[in-house]
Amino acid sequence: MVSASVKDVAALAGVSVGTVSNVLNRPQKVSAEVTLRVQSAIDKLGFVRNDAARQLRAGMSHSIGLVVLDAANPFFSDLARGAEDRAAAENFTVLVGNSNEDEGRESAYLDLFEQQRVRGVLLSPVGNVIPRLEQLRRRGIPTVLVDRQTENTSFSSVAVDDLAGGEMAAAHLLSLGRRRIAFIGGPASIRQVADRLAGARKAIDAVAGATLEVIATESLTVLSGRAAGESIRSRPEAERPDAIFAANDLLAVGALQGLMLMGGVKVPQEIALIGYDDIEFAAAAVVPLSSIRQPSALIGSTALELLLREAASEDGFAPTQVVFPPELIVRASTQG
Amino acid sequence: MVSASVKDVAALAGVSVGTVSNVLNRPQKVSAEVTLRVQSAIDKLGFVRNDAARQLRAGMSHSIGLVVLDAANPFFSDLARGAEDRAAAENFTVLVGNSNEDEGRESAYLDLFEQQRVRGVLLSPVGNVIPRLEQLRRRGIPTVLVDRQTENTSFSSVAVDDLAGGEMAAAHLLSLGRRRIAFIGGPASIRQVADRLAGARKAIDAVAGATLEVIATESLTVLSGRAAGESIRSRPEAERPDAIFAANDLLAVGALQGLMLMGGVKVPQEIALIGYDDIEFAAAAVVPLSSIRQPSALIGSTALELLLREAASEDGFAPTQVVFPPELIVRASTQG
DNA sequence: AACTCGTTATGAAACGATTCATTGCAGTGT
């Protein structure tokens, strides 16, 4: 026998299976003496509940499915952590799937979660999943979208206001007296990039004499940022911007390297620099980076809470859109 | 009714439940005509298999549990990816738990995995878990240790030879003609750190006139590395080492920053620098970093394969220890 | 016509935990 069942425990303790179950789930219903006997039988046999049987009977699992775009991205691992901690507090487990920005993998994880009868799904979507999510909902599995504001208000979502974040970053640079601002970022097809740029433009348009230059990059990586930084450094001094807003911290770190290479441009004296995301590495850069912080863990925990509330309520739950404000973190790269 | 069962499908298709199950699991046993009828019933009802019921019947799940020390560490996320990909190929799912170097969380995940009746566990251990693993084994759940060579040969393990890696790194520096080597790393209680240092010492002792200086750090972070780098830069030129081996890439990146600050020490002209792990960021550093690459994804996939083999075999499986050789990656920080 | 295969399809049993209507029993009150 590989593992003991309630039946074995009941036999050894000389009680019925129902009583064993009561000891496990409603201890107050069972007399102290019997509880003791059952407990010692459990210990002796090394009994461990079979989750599959519990779930089958319960009809639903105690798990939440989470699909992220990129498990290696600190933003998502923080988000996942936030969700997991919140879930643990409610006695739920989070199953994490990494779609790697691939629609096929995303879909495979949704299938898996459906088979597992998860209580709900947290999703940072790749493609147009709305029809699939509507199907899930019809089968009693609610979804909350994370890191994406959606036009479709029939689903709950938790996101950060990237427009406000972009505005905040640009306004900070303007408040330092900088007027020739460069935005580094791309591809423009990524919503976050577009929103952050739009926010920056809004702030800059509001100040007379301030100009915005957009330096497009192919990706949101350190390498792309470095190339952008180097191209700025190689310009005649008069043609350089006096401040840079990078669409994320990886770009900013790269830009910093590109600018400082060979005793080049001084940051922040000649060019002030601000990034976005406030990843752990930002504070540890050669010149500690100012950044716009996103409450990644809070996004995760909030999304999970919304999801559980939605799952608990009978149909007719009103979808809720939560948008967090970003936060400005000032460090050396925009000081002095 | 929230979701349809085989019974509903059978009724609609006008066949027995056994036949529906056969369509799902042994299609060749069922006539084409019936298969068609069942399939269309499945589609019409939106039937989705209930995994809990399958598992209950099967007695074991199709999942593998994986507990890592730090989900945010690229090394572990790569390892997890390797394991997941290999698992997917065998139709298994990997449940990832993050112990965050906490014994309590580690233990909680092992409990959870046991309740889920996972097929096996992949573990990067925190404390002394051997007794717990022996208990698991007695209950039919095998374990493979990852990223840890263990004296205890009763369990399979997959790891990298850190001694050889350290030796390789130091030998590379020596081959450049450098003789005053500094090792940056700590705390010494971490086995990986100790092994890498021991390997370096071995290589250095073999070369007459070569010296090794150990600069202890509190942690394996960018910040610690930077402090070490700055302390070296602030020395009189004659007392500086001519090469540095950092215990991991985060330290190396930090050291690089500390050295280059304010047009300081030139890397690699004045001081050559090599790190360890070959994280993605290493290639993107101000001066691209040489490093010792660990095959993280390969470790994950190999561990998973060992585990499945062990799980499939009846008792009496001979535990296997796999040790991978590290690989030297030469970049600008040790060239020229 | 009786028979043996071979191919399909059947449906009851089993997996293990939980639930709930029911029973047993001791104690109270009349």
Add this chain to the structure above:
DNA sequence: ACACTGCAATGAATCGTTTCATAACGAGTT
């Protein structure tokens, strides 16, 4: 002595899938 209350414990039924011994049926052999 009887009824009543309340607490403990019982055990059969249930969840949905898979399995396997059995049945049904048609085709081919004698």
